[in-house]
Amino acid sequence: MSTPAAFPALLVEEVHRAYGGVPALGPVDLEVAAGERVALVGHNGSGKSTLLRIVAGLLEADGGSVEIAGWPGGDIHARATTSYLPDDPVLYDDLSVIEHVEYVSRLFGGDGFDDYAEGVAERLGLSDRLDDLPSRFSRGLRQKASLLLGLARPFSLLLVDEPFVGLDAPGRLALIELLEEVHVDGAAVVVATHDPEFVDKVDRVIALRDGEITFEGKATPADVLRLVGA
Numbered sequence: 001m002s003t004p005a006a007f008p009a010l011l012v013e014e015v016h017r018a019y020g021g022v023p024a025l026g027p028v029d030l031e032v033a034a035g036e037r038v039a040l041v042g043h044n045g046s047g048k049s050t051l052l053r054i055v056a057g058l059l060e061a062d063g064g065s066v067e068i069a070g071w072p073g074g075d076i077h078a079r080a081t082t083s084y085l086p087d088d089p090v091l092y093d094d095l096s097v098i099e100h101v102e103y104v105s106r107l108f109g110g111d112g113f114d115d116y117a118e119g120v121a122e123r124l125g126l127s128d129r130l131d132d133l134p135s136r137f138s139r140g141l142r143q144k145a146s147l148l149l150g151l152a153r154p155f156s157l158l159l160v161d162e163p164f165v166g167l168d169a170p171g172r173l174a175l176i177e178l179l180e181e182v183h184v185d186g187a188a189v190v191v192a193t194h195d196p197e198f199v200d201k202v203d204r205v206i207a208l209r210d211g212e213i214t215f216e217g218k219a220t221p222a223d224v225l226r227l228v229g230a
Contacts, residue, residue, distance in 0.1 A: 007070035009034045009157045009188030010055060015064030016211075017050055025050045025211040027064060032188050034069075034156070037179070039199050040192040041224050042208035048192035049087065051208070052159045055190075056084035068157055080108055083155035087162040087192075089146035091135045097121070097145055098130045101152045108153045117152035123174040124148060139166040151178060158182055160191045164198070176201060194228075196221035 009032050016026030025047040032038055040048045053059035055066055057074035066073025069081050092100065102112040121127055124144040129137070134145035143166045150158065158179075164172055180201065183189055191198065199205050199219050207215035207227040215227050 007034075007067070008032060009036065009069060010190070011065075011067040012051075012055065013065050015051070015054060015061045015066060017054060017059070017062050023211055025054070026061075028211075028213055030206065030213070032157075032190060034188055035183060035186050036188050036204065037183050037202040038188075038190045039202040039205045040190060040208060041194070041196070041199070041205060041228055042192075043228050045210075046208040046228075047211040048208055049161055050211075052084065052161050052190070052192055053086075056082055056159055058084070081155055082157045082159065083150045083153055084159045085146055085150040085161065085163060087165065089134075089142045091142060091145065093133070093135045095133070096131050097126060097134050097148065100134065100145065100149055104149050105153045108155075110153045113152070117148065120148055120151050120178065123178065124171060125174075140168060140171065143167055144171055147175060147178075151182070156187050158187055158189045160189070162193060163191060164193060164195050196224040199224050 010030065012028055012030040014027040014029060016028070017024050028051060042048050050059065054061045055073060057079050068078040071078040095103065098113050101117050105112050105117065121130060124147060126144055126148060129141065134142055137145060147163065163175055167175065179189055199221060204217060205215065205219040205224065206213055219227065
């Protein structure tokens with residue numbers, strides 16, 4: 001999961017994006033070191049999801065550049081080293097949980113549904129649902145299935161958009177522990193969240209407002225509530 005020391009896990013320079021002529025993001029500059037934990041905070045429409053989608057190579061920026069472990073954003077190597085978990089899980093209608101993991105993991109050079117994936121599934125409370133179709137799950141179970149898919153494949157940069165929405169208390173605790181373990185293993189973790197309590201678990205907080213970075217640094221939950229205008 002590690003990123004070569006010569007490169008940051010993520011480098012964003014002058015990235016900007018508009019929708020229908022209305023500015024949505026930037027220009028934004030951001031650097032995330034290998035193994036760093038970052039929380040992106042901001043109200044709805046602040047640009048968090050737009051930024052993550054651009055970094056993941058799913059949305060084209062109007063200008064600027066993205067590099068992931070030294071590779072240009074959107075490049076096949078950048079995509080291979082980046083695991084992106086959207087706020088609305090994308091799941092196939094006809095694949096079981098195990099089949100999803102087998103497909104996604106092997107697509108990116110992983111070992112499929114291996115011992116690690118089985119352990120993650122157990123910690124997320126999915127062990128008894130592995131043969132079921134996650135497309136038919138409740139919102140919370142679909143979120144857990146998406147988390148399993150994102151964690152069970154190789155990556156050095158993990159992007160997670162609003163992961164706590166719909167999770168029960170055991171699922172939330174398991175996810176926080178899993179994100180910590182990913183960080184210890186050397187991957188960079190960027191989490192966009194409305195949850196102010198999560199900022200105690202990261203190295204740096206970045207606040208977005210109207211598409212612009214308004215704060216970078218350590219922050220308390222109270223700081224975050226103030227920063228996002230809650």
